Amino acid sequence: MTGRRIGAVEIAAGLFLALLLVLAIAGPVLTPHDPWDSVGAPFEKPFQGEHLLGTDVLGRDMLSEMIVGVRASLLVGALATAVPICLGVLIGALAGYLGGWIDMLLMRLTEFFQTIPSFLFALILVAVFEPSLWSTIAAISAVSWPPVARLARSEFMALRGREFVEAARIAGHSGVHIVWREILPNALPPIVVIGSLMVANAILLESAIGFLGLGDPNLMSWGYLLSGGRTSLRSAWWLAVFPGVAITLTVLAINIVGDALNDALDPRLRRARA
Amino acid sequence: MTGLLEIRDLTIALPAGADRAAAVEHLSFDVDAGEIVCLVGASGSGKSLTAQAILGLLPPALASEGRIGFKGRDMLRLKGAELRQVRGAEIGMIFQEPMTALNPLMRVGDQIAETLRYHGHDRHSAQAEMVRLLAATGLPEAVAREWPFRLSGGQRQRVMIAMAIALRPSLLIADEPTTALDVTTQAQILRLLRDIQRERGMGVLFVTHDFGVVAEIADRVVVLEAGKVVETGPAQEVLRAPAHSYTVKLIAAIPVGRRGASAAASGPVAEVSHLSRLFRRGTAGVHDVSFSVGRGEILGLVGESGSGKTTIGRCVVGLERPTSGTITIRGTGRPQMVFQDPYGSLNPRRTIGATLIDTGKAAGLSAPDAAALARVQLALVGVPDVALDRYAHEFSGGQRQRLAIARALMSGPDLLVADEPVSALDVLVQDQVLQLFERLRAERGLSILFVTHDLRVAARLCDRIAVLDRGRIAEIGPTADILRHPTHAATAALLDALPGTAWRPLYSEERPSA
Known part of the structure; x- marks a missing residue:
């Protein structure tokens, strides 16, 4: 078997994510205009006038809005993925490794969360909290962990019976050592894959919450722009297309980088390449 | 005399980066009608790939040259419908693991009948022939209505044999068909294959790594070492007086009983x-x-x-x-325990050093003591020190088993x-x-x-x-x-x-x- 190489695609994806990171940190300083200010006529077309990406329904500069939106979207994408991954892996690992009644209890809890329609549940949570970026992240996290828990559980159950894990048990290793050092590194690959897909879901959920007016109204995000642009899709396509493309590219880049990272962490592929 | 199967100058190239350039090189041998030829060799000697090449089952990435003559056709060049006509109808095949070779969601009788119907039997004659085949392989008729998972390993292999001989092929290829079975079941399956082969006058190419099996079943033997034929001849001769040093080595390595107990155990x-x-x-x-x-x-x-x-x-x-x-x-x-599968018993994501040292620490040693002991144990089992920074997949099966033994010894x-x-x-x-x-x-x-x-x-x-x-x-x-x-x-x-x-x-x- 030969390992995948770090090619042009992986480098481009990495550079794109690096650019987004810079924009997320320094975005508000770099924008040509204040994203909340009307700086031109409404619905100016992109690539024609002084506003590169055109203007929106209120005549705000689309480019500035996009740049400022990076921070919120990236923050939601990162945190609302990291939190449920950690929670899901923890619950799945306990259930899968310990088995028995603990497994029963944790899995019934997981199913309880899965049976509630996740979007409605997220909306209820946001409505109960103060509308802010943090409550949005908390709500998305609360509804996204169950699939991770189920995946982690099945991985842990399969790996628990493997011979190297049994050897570690006989050697007298603690449960924490076995879960953390022996099983987890081998269980990670599918979790990394599901994680890179969850980033997209988080960004879109945030936009849906924003669309219903339950998000932070003072926060510019790609989701906010996308939902604002949807209403005028036929007359001003760019209002929805630019944030949509931005989300797609980000998710794609995260997927590519996630895959490459996964390969780089796998000693079998690493040596095959060398 | 012309063989039923004539393999001439067969070379199967391996992809770049493999441990050698070709899986098999300039391989030539024959299988005649009515004889059992055993293809013997260690794992990685190319014996299974040779068997697959005969039926056009090679992975597309592997390029092959030479000629595999079968009844005037070159099997390496057959394609599509022509190849499918030969498969099953004229050359049958049985595999090592009968559980994965059978469709788990189809009753055994239907699987046998399916082969017959694809090659022209109608429903009734297929059914009747299927029952005859079960009888010929020593299975009760009731087995036809069973699912594969309800059968024992030996019964499954009998079903596989029934399917392989269903269309009365003149050549049967058996790839380690008894390796996954118990000794007693293995003996039964070997006898069954021998009986069916005699009765039908089939040629059989039997792939195995076990000289005991060769002694039971072979008429002729072809010994492979790293993709090259090193010795070929009548089974009796090769087994009694092996000519090539590699064959001698293989036979000498077969364990021989030791008489007299060693020092009385205290x-x-x-x-x-x-x-x-x-x-x-x-x-x-x-x-x-x-x-x-x-x-x-x-x-x-x-x-x-x-x-x-x-x-x-x-x-x-x-x-x-x-x-x-x-x-x-x-x-x-x-x-401590040493497991059967040297591939599964070492953590693929941790270095050997980390595994050994942690095992020592779990037994109460300090980190430097554990590291020193890891070197001692590696020397004892005969694996060089550089193993400490490597991962399990970089070692051969035998070395991995040594490493697993070293780990077991870490806690003394x-x-x-x-x-x-x-x-x-x-x-x-x-x-x-x-x-x-x-x-x-x-x-x-x-x-x-x-x-x-x-x-x-x-x-x-x-x-x-x-x-x-x-x-x-x-x-x-x-x-x-x-x-x-x-x-x-x-x-x-x-x-x-x-x-x-x-x-x-x-x-x-x-x-x-x-």
Whole structure:
């Protein structure tokens, strides 16, 4: 078997994510205009006038809005993925490794969360909290962990019976050592894959919450722009297309980088390449 | 005379980066009608790929050259419909693992009939022929309505044979068809293949790594070493007087029984008393088993699969909790285990060094002590120090088994439980690992509870053996006594099924004794 190489695609994806990171940190300083200010006529077309990406329904500069939106979207994408991954892996690992009644209890809890329609549940949570970026992240996290828990559980159950894990048990290793050092590194690959897909879901959920007016109204995000642009899709396509493309590219880049990272962490592929 | 199958100058290239340029190189041999040709070699010698090439089953990435002549056609160049007509109808094939070769969601009878119907039988004649085939392979008619998972390994392999011979092919390719089976089942399947082959006058190409099997079944032998034919000839000649040094080496590595127990074992390191382990489902389990392992003693647990030998080993190391009975460990350290599969027993994501050192630390050593001990153990098992920074996949099967032994030794146990530790290894590597066990016992006074299904290995290594039969000890005593004068039917059955004993007895210069 030969390992995948770090090619042009992986480098481009990495550079794109690096650019987004810079924009997320320094975005508000770099924008040509204040994203909340009307700086031109409404619905100016992109690539024609002084506003590169055109203007929106209120005549705000689309480019500035996009740049400022990076921070919120990236923050939601990162945190609302990291939190449920950690929670899901923890619950799945306990259930899968310990088995028995603990497994029963944790899995019934997981199913309880899965049976509630996740979007409605997220909306209820946001409505109960103060509308802010943090409550949005908390709500998305609360509804996204169950699939991770189920995946982690099945991985842990399969790996628990493997011979190297049994050897570690006989050697007298603690449960924490076995879960953390022996099983987890081998269980990670599918979790990394599901994680890179969850980033997209988080960004879109945030936009849906924003669309219903339950998000932070003072926060510019790609989701906010996308939902604002949807209403005028036929007359001003760019209002929805630019944030949509931005989300797609980000998710794609995260997927590519996630895959490459996964390969780089796998000693079998690493040596095959060398 | 022209062969049924004529392989000429077959070369199968391996992708760049493999350990050699070609899987097989300039391979030439024949299989005539009515003869069984055994293709023998170690794993990685290219024998299975050769078998696959005959039926056009090579992975597309592997380029092949040469000619595989079969009834005037070149199998390497056949495509599509022509190839499908030959497959099954004129050349049948059976595989090593009958469970994965059968469709799990289709009744056995329907699977056999499907082959017949695809090649032109109507529903009724297919049904009738299917019943005849079951009878010919020694299966009751009721098996037709069963699902594959309800059958035993031997029955599944019989079903596979029924499917392979359904269309009366003139050539049968068998790729290690008995390797996954018990010895007694293996003996039955070998006899069945031999009978069917005689009755139908088929040519058979039989791929195996086991010279015992060769001795049972082969008319002619082709020996492969790293993709090249090193020796070919009538089975009798090759087995009695091998001409090539590699064949000599392979045959010499077959374990031979050792007579006379070694130095009397002093005080037991482990005592198992009235051990029972019952499982809720199925009959497998252990019932009221008692034995002890002396210091520096190698005690063998032998028996068919399902006889409970592995369960006993797992109870001794604590992976399985006994239903009743006691296990008393007297030596230092917990008993450690060496597993069968050298590929699964080392963590693929951790370096060997991390695994060894952590094992030492778990046994209470400081980090520097554990690191120093890891080097000592590596030297002991004969793997160079550089292994510490490497991962399991960078080692061969034999080296991995050595590393697994090194890990087991890290906590300084008096007793090792070895569960079929050489069953997955080629005979040459097996010989080296057995030597390692012998050395550890001699130099370290290590006691070993050695679980195996292979009587030859047990005869060579073990001081005493316990023969298990359906979860109970049938007989226990000095190995040579038990294997040379079995008193229990289970022992006799195992001995009887051992392949190749007419050619190479378990104990050399076997003579009848009073």
